[in-house]
């Protein structure tokens with residue numbers, strides 16, 4: 775078992791957030807020896823352990839109190855929050871800080887020949903997405919019906935493959951949509967990476983370390999602005 779007296783931080787192991795997360799922690803002065811295959815890395819100079827996992831697991835690890843802090847995209851966090859609420863849970867966590875990386879938007883997109891006049895154009899249409907709960911919240915707020923098609927990858931090929939009429943997927947440059955003959959019609963959620971903390975009592979020494987880290991993160995981000 776991990777030492778409960780050490781601060782546990784979960785970050786993405788490999789993917790779009792991992793380099794920036796690693797760099798942020800390094801700039802905060804945390805010396806970590808990240809060996810590629812290791813799930814857990816121990817800081818050499820502070821009472822901190824780093825857990826390196828799939829990004830999708832990070833919100834749950836924080837909400838379940840398994841780790842103290844997590845660095846995660848707001849899109850994944852919001853989807854997990856809505857999913858747990860839909861199951862009748864009341865998940866708790868605090869957002870400590872929005873970070874300055876991982877920026878993207880969750881957008882509705884349709885084939886170039888689809889006549890999009892607003893979200894009502896998608897009434898009763900099938901929409902492929904990896905974010906069914908965020909999508910449902912959006913359409914519920916507009917009182918529009920839709921059919922969903924859950925895909926955890928290759929969402930952008932769904933219309934061409936005849937699986938859906940539209941998609942709801944993450945976009946940053948728009949190149950993926952363009953390459954797949956799709957156009958971005960509507961942004962439904964804007965996301966950045968954020969630092970979250972578990973709910974519940976925190977031992978004083980750990981809280982002091984969190985406070986120190988937050989001040990350093992503030993400094994790192996300000997210096998980059």
Ligand code: PRT
Pocket residue numbers: 786787788789790791827828829830846847848849850876877878943944945946947948949950951965966967
């Ligand atoms: O393996 P693991 O589960 O940890 O990683 P993953 O493959 O699920 O996620 P990953 O590493 O792709 O993304 C992690 C997080 O980065 C996301 O949850 C977002 O918060 C953030 N992010 C920022 C993005 C993008 N930008 C992004 N462009 N995540 C995904 N994309 C994808 C998008 O899904 C689409 O396929 O990039 C493509 C679009 O990019 P453009 O530039 O062509 O528009």
Ligand code: ZN
Pocket residue numbers: 828829830
């Ligand atoms: Zn993932």
